[in-house]
Amino acid sequence: MVPFDSSYDFVINMLFQDIPGIIHGKTSDRGCSGSAFDPLGQSRGPAPPLEAKNEDSPEEKIRQLEKKVNELVEESCVANSCGDLKLALEKAKDAGRKERVLVRQREQITSPENINLDLTYSVLFNLASQYSANEMYAEALNTYQVIVKNKMFSNAGRLKVNMGNIYLKQRNYSKAIKFYRMALDQIPSVHKEMR
Numbered sequence: 001m002v003p004f005d006s007s008y009d010f011v012i013n014m015l016f017q018d019i020p021g022i023i024h025g026k027t028s029d030r031g032c033s034g035s036a037f038d039p040l041g042q043s044r045g046p047a048p049p050l051e052a053k054n055e056d057s058p059e060e061k062i063r064q065l066e067k068k069v070n071e072l073v074e075e076s077c078v079a080n081s082c083g084d085l086k087l088a089l090e091k092a093k094d095a096g097r098k099e100r101v102l103v104r105q106r107e108q109i110t111s112p113e114n115i116n117l118d119l120t121y122s123v124l125f126n127l128a129s130q131y132s133a134n135e136m137y138a139e140a141l142n143t144y145q146v147i148v149k150n151k152m153f154s155n156a157g158r159l160k161v162n163m164g165n166i167y168l169k170q171r172n173y174s175k176a177i178k179f180y181r182m183a184l185d186q187i188p189s190v191h192k193e194m195r
Contacts, residue, residue, distance in 0.1 A: 058109050065102045069095050069119060073126050085133050092123075092130040099123040121153050128162070137166050157186035 076091035099120060106115055124147050131140035144163050147156045164179035 058105070062102065062105055062109065065098060065105070066116065066119065069098045069102060069123060072098065073122055076126055076130060080130065080133060085130070089130040089134050089136075092127040095123050096127050117152055121147065121156075125159075128159075132162070132166060137170055140166055155186075158183060160186065 072091050072095035076088045076095060079085075079091060080088035103115055103120070124143055128140045128143035128147070131137070131143060141163055144159050144166075147153055148159055148163075150156065160179045160183035164176045164183065167173075167176035167179060
């Protein structure tokens with residue numbers, strides 16, 4: 001075999017090498033004999049098996065904990081919809097505890113940018129909602145305040161409506177109006193008709 005200057009020439013030569021034999025009704029031992037097509041001669045055998053998932057790896061533990069937090073938030077919402085407000089609150093608190101552990105573990109392993117803000121938001125929002133449903137208004141307001149003050153949550157200012165609703169339930173009308181106005185200020189000027 002003649003060496004070639006480029007791999008393109010080599011591939012072309014390998015592809016067309018059997019054409020004379022095919023035209024005359026003959027095939028080489030390479031063509032139809034059942035051997036694998038390997039134009040570059042780099043056959044290495046079968047691929048190695050995939051690595052088994054390490055159940056004890058820090059990343060896997062984080063994934064499992066994140067899954068558990070999501071399940072707890074879901075269970076909390078289901079319990080609330082079934083009218084079991086105390087169970088809903090307990091599940092929400094448990095989700096909050098586990099989510100804080102999750103954040104600490106993530107910070108140790110990866111950079112803080114990799115924290116799942118959507119999960120944190122949903123845990124806090126659910127917790128505040130469950131506090132409110134259980135008429136634990138001070139705790140609900142504190143939890144909403146944590147969300148609203150965190151600049152990482154982009155539309156959290158709209159939750160001031162929820163805070164206004166709590167003040168309304170407490171018959172603190174001046175604070176309710178204040179929070180409703182603050183929520184209105186969060187609406188972009190593009191949507192003036194809403195204001």
